[in-house]
Amino acid sequence: MKNELLHIFRNTPFGRETLMQSVYFAKQTAVSLRVYIPAFRQFLMYFENEVVTVDLDRAFLRDPTTAREHAEAVIREGGLEPHFLEPKGFTASTLPDLPVEYAFMCCPRSISDLSTKIGLGHIGPRVRNIIRNASFPILMATPVHKEWRSVTVFFGGSKNAVKALRTGLTVSRTAGCPLFLFTEAGRRPKSHYEKIIEDRGLSGQVQELVTGWLFFEKGEFRNHLYDVPHDSLAVVGAYGHSAIREAAFGSKMETIQTVLPNPMLIVGPRCSPAPGLP
Amino acid sequence: MRTLFQNANDRFQLVLMGAVVGVGGGLAAVLLNRSLEELAEFFQPFWNRGYAFLLPALGAVLSTLCLTYLLKDVGGHGVPDVIYSVTRRGGLLRFRSSFSRLIACCLTIASGGSAGPEGPVVISGGSIGSNIASFFRLRDRQRVLLVGGGAAAAIASIFNAPVAGIAFSLEAILGEWTPTNLITIAVASAVGTEVSRLLQGNQIPFEGRIVGIGNLDVLACLGLVLFTSVGSVCFVRLLRGVRRVSGARIPWSWIRAGCGGLLVGLIGMVLPDVLGEGYGTIHRAIEGQYPPGLLIVGLLAAAKIVSTCLTIGTGGMGGIFAPCLVVGSFVGLFYGRILGVLFPTVHWAGEGYFALLGMAGVLSSVLQAPMTGIFLITEITGSYQVLVSVVLVSVMSVTLSHVFEPFSVYHQDLAEQGDLLRPRTDRRLLSELDIFELLETGCPRLHPEMRLREFVDIVREWGSRLFPVEDAKTGEYLGAVRADDVRSYLFNTHLYDTILVEQLIDSNTPAVSPDDALDEVMDIFEARHVSSLPVVHDRRFLGVISKTTILDRYRKELIVQEEI
Amino acid sequence: MSDKLGLEEAARLLGLSEATVARWVRQGRIPALRERGRCFFVEKHLRSWAKKHHIPLKEGRPPASDPAEEERVRLSEAIRRGGVFFGVKGRTVEAVLAETVKLVPLPENFDKDSLLEHLLQREELASTGIGEGVAIPHPRAPLEGLPGKAIVTACFLEHEVDFKAIDKKPVFLVCLILCATTQLHLKILSQLSFCLRSTAFLSFLKDCRSADELIKRVEVLEDKFQTG
Structure with a gap:
């Protein structure tokens, strides 16, 4: 459903942290939470132009008898009403397909429980695939839950950055928290970025909601990331580059996600311009 | 290049794409055919050993393991996935499906599993498309x-039968015959056939010389309908039964497949003709070279049905096209021989004739697709003089078996899940909205x-017939009030200030x-006799x-x- | 380019929800262009497609269902537009109506003769004398060429005329109502009848001598009508 956050629950302490972040995010953005407790190793998501197969590892299927109970407890503790997703379509009897109409989806950086892969600097291929195809932003949770009290939008002036900005503005408005812009300018003057914002008709909202603009004209990107508040939700636009291309040429998103331990909201290339917020 | 295609006229674009897909589907089929031959040759020397009965089990286990852990593809034998x-x-299919089933199916069939290459090749072709x-x-x-085009090309290419490919795709997969459908699929099918002819030569797979069909033969073929229908109904039911029982008893897919393979291997030790895809068997049956004996062919027909069900029902990868043909040819032979025993003085058209008709009958009724059966048999045997009998047997078999098994083997699972939604049906339309x-x-x-x-004022102002009642503070939905329900109070002006909205909430809504799903909502409309419902x-309250x-x-x- | 429509506009034109149109685009049932990840419709193509499929288009803005907009229909405004006249001559219905039609402020090219004809036809069907000495002549159906806003012309007669009213009382006030739509007509009519229900207003009418005063009294009653 369009006004929901999809969460794939894994019945482990690590999964609990992720769920807590989803609960917090859903409360902040006033969307409902829809939890899927996997019953099979794989599920499919039929996006507009591609099917994405998500292979889950065993941790997602661990102890199915308590999974629902655990999830309900966490959600109720957070003050939300638990809604579970019962897949209606099955491509094969053990291969459910999940709907793809959501406002957000929460993914760990990698859909895997190996501790080496949980750390920073690694976004799993399936998660990338979801980002590339999804029509909704992806909330990338951190290993441990921490409440965020501001939103930082990485605004580099590109089309996707504008999408990210729109998303950031909506999140900041509904959550009622301050918004920071982060721009790594290079050679362009600040007015260039201001003009982009104005051209997209966002200047009014930006003036209303943005409390600070972290604008860097020189220096190294990595070092600037220290200025992002530690309790801020990072909103990043992502391109549809393949994993190979990103590994070879690198991208801003890649650097951000390796350096920044904050929770991130990744706005993919196929995201609809206005996320389905109320 | 993408932009160029997008701007072209819709139908031309489809023709062009159909050709491209045809090449893909055709190549997939040729590739499968070749690798099957190679693998079968590789396995050949092992068949003389004492442990040969283990081979099908080994193949089935390997194929399942390979599919689940290496290729990470789950699913059945292909065609239902495509239809779903x-x-x-x-029509979205995963890319990995375009090759995963081929590999698994090679392992299953070459090691002696009783299944056909068509199901996997259909999903490959479809996935390529x-x-x-x-x-x-x-x-x-x-x-x-x-x-649909990819599937048609695959079938057309593997049997060298373009029209059968078209018929199969339209009948079993798309479910509707329209001009646009036909154009794309026909192009793909033709191109697929041509690809296979270029690479493998143009030969009719099971050429049979059937001459001298008398009127009596045509009449006799009606009796065959009974046998083919019984055979196909047994086949479909047994397949379902094996799948259910094995699925419930053995949770590990590879052990399940292994058990099936082992049983098939044991049957194969006694009756080696049931093993593999069985094209050689069909050859001999059509040419009338099968060793005599009435009971032996009856037994073979039953054994082939059982071993196919054991192979596919336990999770082995393979199609049911080829097994259907083999079963059909045995059934036909069986019937022909019965006729020979009953009326020894009549000169019948020859065993090949009945084998051929049996194939058409069993195939048509298992797939519930008469056109596919008719065209396939005519094309793969190249014998157009039997067309009348083939049409008769196919159509009658479909009619008869439809009484017992209304859905084809491909559609029954989907129908059970409620996912069989043919184009332009009521359920399909409702499911799209x-x-x-x-x-x-x-x-x-x-x-x-x-x-x-206050409520009367609102009713006066708004045209709606249903009004949601919400808690003033929390915005929580409490119930709905129908404009119709207040009609009785409308003229009682003195009640206007004594009745509260909460007293009017309609419990029937x-x-x-x-x-x-919309069809469930429609059921509620019917059951409650209301014309509008709140969505919460x-x-x-949402609307x-x-x-x-x-x-x-x-x-x-x-x-x-x-x-x- | 101006003839490109976004998803939202196209959905409104077709009278469907955006979700439906988006799905049709995905399914390839409706001609759409893709540009930078968003879809567009060429208006010309969309129109010819809709025509081919017999899907009615909803032109222009959605109908004003906004109650605030509807409130703007005010009787007093209509009277101000139509004017108030005193001592209108004539001793028969025909003569009075002919005189009234002459007084109505209408565009130059408006066919007043046909208006009179329509009014007389209506009168033949049933008297428009609604009682208490007031008649409300009007054409049966909205005439072409009328301005968008309602016009009410109030004519106080020199002589009382027998309009064959329902209460048999002779008529001293003729209120000609001209509206471009039936809905508008009904709204004006309901306001007028609300006013005439007040006995105070009726007695005021009997010796009303000033247009401004009449309009002022109507305004007061109107406010009462709006608040119920």
Whole structure:
């Protein structure tokens, strides 16, 4: 459903942290939470132009008898009403397909429980695939839950950055928290970025909601990331580059996600311009 | 290049894409055929050893392991997956499906599993079509056609039978015969056949010389219908039974497949003709070279049915096309020989004739696709003089077996899940619309403490017939009030200030959830005799869904599906 | 380019929800262009497609269902537009109506003769004398060429005329109502009848001598009508 956050629950302490972040995010953005407790190793998501197969590892299927109970407890503790997703379509009897109409989806950086892969600097291929195809932003949770009290939008002036900005503005408005812009300018003057914002008709909202603009004209990107508040939700636009291309040429998103331990909201290339917020 | 394609005329674009997909599907089929031959040769020396009966088990285990852990693809033998994707998911298929089934099927069949290569090749062809369509960013409508085209090309190429490919794709996969469908699929099928002819030569797979068909033979073929129908109904039911029992008893897929393979191996020790895809057997049957004996062919028919069910039903990868043909030829032989025993003085057209008809009958009724059966048999045997009898047997077998098994082996699972939605049917239309599209928002909200007077004013102002009542503070949905229900109070002006809205809440109005399928909602409309229902999620009122809107959208949905 | 429509506009034009149109685009049932990840419709193509499929288009803005907009229909405004006249001559219905039609402020090219004809036809069907000495002549159906806003011309007669009213009382006030739509007509009519229900207003009418005063009295009653 369009006004929901999809969460794939894994019945482990690590999964609990992720769920807590989803609960917090859903409360902040006033969307409902829809939890899927996997019953099979794989599920499919039929996006507009591609099917994405998500292979889950065993941790997602661990102890199915308590999974629902655990999830309900966490959600109720957070003050939300638990809604579970019962897949209606099955491509094969053990291969459910999940709907793809959501406002957000929460993914760990990698859909895997190996501790080496949980750390920073690694976004799993399936998660990338979801980002590339999804029509909704992806909330990338951190290993441990921490409440965020501001939103930082990485605004580099590109089309996707504008999408990210729109998303950031909506999140900041509904959550009622301050918004920071982060721009790594290079050679362009600040007015260039201001003009982009104005051209997209966002200047009014930006003036209303943005409390600070972290604008860097020189220096190294990595070092600037220290200025992002530690309790801020990072909103990043992502391109549809393949994993190979990103590994070879690198991208801003890649650097951000390796350096920044904050929770991130990744706005993919196929995201609809206005996320389905109320 | 993508832009060039997008701007071209729709039909030309489809013809062009159909050709591309045809090449893909054709190549997949040739590739499978070749590797099957190679692998079969590789396994040849092992068949003389004492442990040969273990081979099918080994193949089945390998194929399942390979599919689950290496290729990470789950699913059945292919065709139902394609049909599901075409009916529910706009023809989207995974890229990995285009090769995973081929590999698994090679292992199963070459090691002696009793199955055919057609199911896997259909999903490969379909998946190639689907991914090509996705690459060129085609829409669902075109993508579905290309999936059909890929499947048609695959069948056409593997049997060297272009028309059968078209018929199969239209009958079993797409489910409707329209001009646009036909164009794309015919092109793909023709190209697929040509690819296979270029690479493998143009030969009729099972050429039989059948001459001297008398009127009596045509009459006799009606009796065959009984046998083919019984055979196919047994086949379909046994397959389902084996799948259910083995699925429930043995949770590990590879052990399940191994057990099936082991049993098949044991049967194969006694009757080696049941092993593999059985094309050689068909050859001998059609040419009338089969060793005599009435009971032996009857036994073979039964054994082939059992071993196929054991192979496919336990999770071995393979199609049922080829086994159907083999079973059909045995059934035909059996019937022919019975005739010979009963009427020894009559000169019958020869065993090949009945074997051929048996194939047509069993294939048509197992697939519930008479055209496929007719064209396939005519094309793969190259004998057009039997056309009349083939048509008769196919159509009659389908009719008879339909009484017992209304759905084909491909459709029955989908029908059970409620996912068999043929184009332009009521359920299909309802399944495409979702509640959000029909939602009427923007009705005024009422509060439980409101007086009737205020409510009457709102009714006067707004055209809606259903008003949601919400808690003034929390915004929680409490129930709905129908404009019709207040009619009795309307002229009692002295009650205007004594009745509260909360007293008017209609308990007969259940709220529906936006997750509900539209056909369920329609059932509620019918059961409650109401014309509009509130849609509520998470205790919030979202809007009203009404029968009038549904009718309007339903009609428009039908209109846009028309081809102009 | 101006003839490109976004998803939202196209959905409104077709009278469907955006979700439906988006799905049709995905399914390839409706001609759409893709540009930078969003879809567009060429208006010309969309129109010809809709025509081919017999899907009615909803032109222009959605009908004003906004109650605030409807409130703007005010009787006093209509009277101000139509004017108030005193001592209108004539001793028969025909003569009075002919005189009234002459007084109505209408565009130059408006066919007043046909208006009179329509009024007389209506009168033949049933008297428009609604009692208490007031008649409300009007054409049966909205005439072409009328301005968008309602016009009410109030004519106080020199001589009382027998309009064959329902209560048999002779008529001293003729209120000609001209509206471009039936809905508008009904709204004006309901306001007028609300006013005439007040006995105070009726007695005021009997010796009303000033247009401004009449309009002022109507305004007061109107406010009462709006608030119920």
